[in-house]
Amino acid sequence: xxxxxxxxxxxxxxxxxxxxxxxxxxxxxxxxxxxxxxxxxxxxxxxxxxxxxxxxxxxxxxxxxxxxxxxxxxxxxxxxxxxxxxxxxxxxxxxxxxxxxxxxxxxxxxxxxxxxxxxxxxxxxxxxxxxxxxxxxxxxxxxxxxxxxxxxxxxxxxxxxxxxxxxxxxxxxxxxxxxxxxxxxxxxxxxxxxxxxxxxxxxxxxxxxxxxxxxxxxxxxxxxxxxxxxxxx
Amino acid sequence: xxxxxxxxxxxxxxxxxxxxxxxxxxxxxxxxxxxxxxxxxxxxxxxxxxxxxxxxxxxxxxxxxxxxxxxxxxxxxxxxxxxxxxxxxxxxxxxxxxxxxxxxxxxxxxxxxxxxxxxxxxxxxxxxxxxxxxxxxxxxxxxxxxxxxxxxxxxxxxxxxxxxxxxxxxxxxxxxxxxxxxxxxxxxxxxxxxxxxxxxxxxxxxxxxxxxxxxxxxxxxxxxxxxxxxxxxxxxxxxxxxxxxxxxxxxxxxxxxxxxxxxxxxxxxxxxxxxxxxxxxxxxxxxxxxxxxxxxxxxxxxxxxxxxxxxxxxxxxxxxxxxxxxxxxxxxxxxxxxxxxxxxxxxxxxxxxxxxxxxxxxxxxxxxxxxxxxxxxxxxxxxxxxxxxxxxxxxxxxxxxxxxxxxxx
Numbered sequence: 001x002x003x004x005x006x007x008x009x010x011x012x013x014x015x016x017x018x019x020x021x022x023x024x025x026x027x028x029x030x031x032x033x034x035x036x037x038x039x040x041x042x043x044x045x046x047x048x049x050x051x052x053x054x055x056x057x058x059x060x061x062x063x064x065x066x067x068x069x070x071x072x073x074x075x076x077x078x079x080x081x082x083x084x085x086x087x088x089x090x091x092x093x094x095x096x097x098x099x100x101x102x103x104x105x106x107x108x109x110x111x112x113x114x115x116x117x118x119x120x121x122x123x124x125x126x127x128x129x130x131x132x133x134x135x136x137x138x139x140x141x142x143x144x145x146x147x148x149x150x151x152x153x154x155x156x157x158x159x160x161x162x163x164x165x166x167x168x169x170x171x172x173x174x175x176x177x178x179x180x181x182x183x184x185x186x187x188x189x190x191x192x193x194x195x196x197x198x199x200x201x202x203x204x205x206x207x208x209x210x211x212x213x214x215x216x217x218x219x220x221x222x223x224x225x226x227x228x229x230x231x232x233x
Numbered sequence: 234x235x236x237x238x239x240x241x242x243x244x245x246x247x248x249x250x251x252x253x254x255x256x257x258x259x260x261x262x263x264x265x266x267x268x269x270x271x272x273x274x275x276x277x278x279x280x281x282x283x284x285x286x287x288x289x290x291x292x293x294x295x296x297x298x299x300x301x302x303x304x305x306x307x308x309x310x311x312x313x314x315x316x317x318x319x320x321x322x323x324x325x326x327x328x329x330x331x332x333x334x335x336x337x338x339x340x341x342x343x344x345x346x347x348x349x350x351x352x353x354x355x356x357x358x359x360x361x362x363x364x365x366x367x368x369x370x371x372x373x374x375x376x377x378x379x380x381x382x383x384x385x386x387x388x389x390x391x392x393x394x395x396x397x398x399x400x401x402x403x404x405x406x407x408x409x410x411x412x413x414x415x416x417x418x419x420x421x422x423x424x425x426x427x428x429x430x431x432x433x434x435x436x437x438x439x440x441x442x443x444x445x446x447x448x449x450x451x452x453x454x455x456x457x458x459x460x461x462x463x464x465x466x467x468x469x470x471x472x473x474x475x476x477x478x479x480x481x482x483x484x485x486x487x488x489x490x491x492x493x494x495x496x497x498x499x500x501x502x503x504x505x506x507x508x509x510x511x512x513x514x515x516x517x518x519x520x521x522x523x524x525x526x527x528x529x530x531x532x533x534x535x536x537x538x539x540x541x542x543x544x545x546x547x548x549x550x551x552x553x554x555x556x557x558x559x560x561x562x563x564x565x566x567x568x569x570x571x572x573x574x575x576x577x578x579x580x581x582x583x584x585x586x587x588x589x590x591x592x593x594x595x596x597x598x599x600x601x602x603x604x605x606x607x608x609x610x611x612x613x614x615x616x617x618x619x620x621x622x623x624x625x626x627x628x629x630x631x632x633x634x635x636x637x638x639x640x641x642x
Contacts, residue, residue: 054551054636075555082553093548093639097249109238110553158553 001162001193002028002051007060009046020046022216023060028195030161033188033226035196035204038213045166047213048197052085052164053077065161082110086155090167092147094139100126100150101135107158125153129183145176152183156192163187163194169203175233181206182229202227243566250538257534258574261618264527265575265611268520269582269603275513277589277601282505284428284599291502292333293366294472296324296455296479297494305486314483314492318443318450324457327478331471333460336360337439337452345435347399347410354395356412356435358442366456367425369436374406374421381438388441390421392432412437415445465499472497521614528571528618535567535626539633546630547638556631563630567623568616575615579608 009021020043028034038044049055050062053069062069064084072080086107087093094103104122113121126132129149139147148168155163165184169177181203188194188208196207204210205227212220247254298314321337339358344351363369364376369390376390389412396405396419405419417437425431443449459471472495477487485492539546546559586601603611 049636052551054634054639075557078550078553078555078558081551087551089639093544093551095545095548097245106549107552109242110549110555110558115238154552 001030001065003063005061007057009058020216024218030193031191033194033208034211035198035207036211036213037204042213043216044197044213048164048166053081082107082158084161086158086160086163088151088155088165088168090170092151094147094150096139099136099138100131103150104154104157121157125157129153144172145179148180163192165196167198178229178232182233185229243569253538254570257531258570260527260530261571261574262578264524265578266582267523269579270585271516271520272607273586273601273603274598275516277598278512279509280599282509291498292458292461293498294457295496299491299494301485301489301492303486303489306484308484316452316455321455331459331463333458334362334365335457336363336366337455339442339453343412345412350399352398354433354435356437358437358439360439366458369423369425372422372424376421377436377438382440385441385444387417388420389417390423390436391419392434393422393424394429394432395435396422468497468499528622531571532622532625539626539630543633543638546633547635550635560627560631563627564623568619571619571622572615579611
């Protein structure tokens, strides 16, 4: 699903440049549940941004579902993001003046779906995360865990190939974190490829593969026995 | 091009952010309001000028005697110049081919009495052709005619309001009344588009008046109308020629500006309309400037709004919004706000103008209004304003990088 070869990225900070990714090789198959770990500054978020087409690599190749991602125009990047990827953020990033259903329906709007279909799909995915009753509530009326579940529903709504989650449990307490992970595991069980960036070991242990990053290089890449979140919930 | 979803999206953002929308729109409302009111008042001013000149035929020339202020050919300065019948005859003889109608006029304030009713009115002793020069409309009876002039008959054609004042509900035609204690017979009643003042005048034959008042042949002024075929330039030349002939006859220095006055309605009208046009152009630019200030205001607020919505725009982009979609959204939103608030300004402005009505007539503003053309023009200006106001913020919005916007801080 994702093939990354010799990926380099550096940021210019005034006169000196900061080499963030120093040759990343990563191959992720369909249906995998991967966590990328590392301390802050290890380059894990940069890697996720490049995979998410929010940022562009300098050197190396990145192929997503057979499509080489290189020199994309902003317009093309927007179309690919919409088609291939679902995003989940640490701070949820819901639009605060839209209710849960409208938030979930937003990527579908950019896909050009009819209003009726958007509503149907949005309700379906809200149901899936157990928030059908909260469809008409604004984000400010939801708890942190509920907000993240709305965000997950939104990420799923566009039926992406890959789900990208940047510290999805970073703003949540342990209990809620496990609930969110349980959802992600369920989605993965259905065959969806998921990539999670985290620095929490217990969260990483709930995925199937852990990739450790340090100073812009992969220092460890191992498949692990998945800890089911359901046992903590 | 109609996209219901886009509109719903825009109305949702506007609805959810009422205060800032209100703030953004206020300046535009104010701009258009000031524009409409000023422009309408400019039109009102023009209307007033038009009514001034509606009174008389547009090809009329008025000729008055004045004082000779320079010595000439042995004549002293500060001579009073007076017109006589022969002056009128001279003009008719010299310019007969260019002149349409002529009349002498002697105006006098006179006490007018009918039975127990009396009042003071201006009596104008004139020739029959005065009717066409003054555009007098005969309601009943007739105007002074040639027969009256020849026989010095004591007849009068009175204004509608003179009849109303003195005769009440009676029909004045055929009745006798007195002008300075001399009995006249009313032969006609007239009305005039020049307004109430004109309808309080009384016309008598010029010869009768000359006979009664000391048997002179003096006249106060000469009015004439030229043949329209000679055009505006021909009219100007005629004015000059008349002045020259009369100055010659009365021994006035050619350089003396005060001996003879020749006024041409069309020239006065042109001058006044020019003034009104200049005023309106000034007013137009002031209005446009105000509107532009409004546009800058809305643009500023939209830039701020885009900054405030950076995160939201970043989310939208991460979820698949194309730059063109974002530009379209911000541009359309700005235009909608500009249009809505602009039209509010237009409506208020129209309301203000309508409720003003003719209350400002004392300040030379009659029936201030804006024409349909101006409203269409204002609409085009509004659309353009929206585009201008939205352009910079929309471009900024399109440049929002989702990665920057979504960075957790």
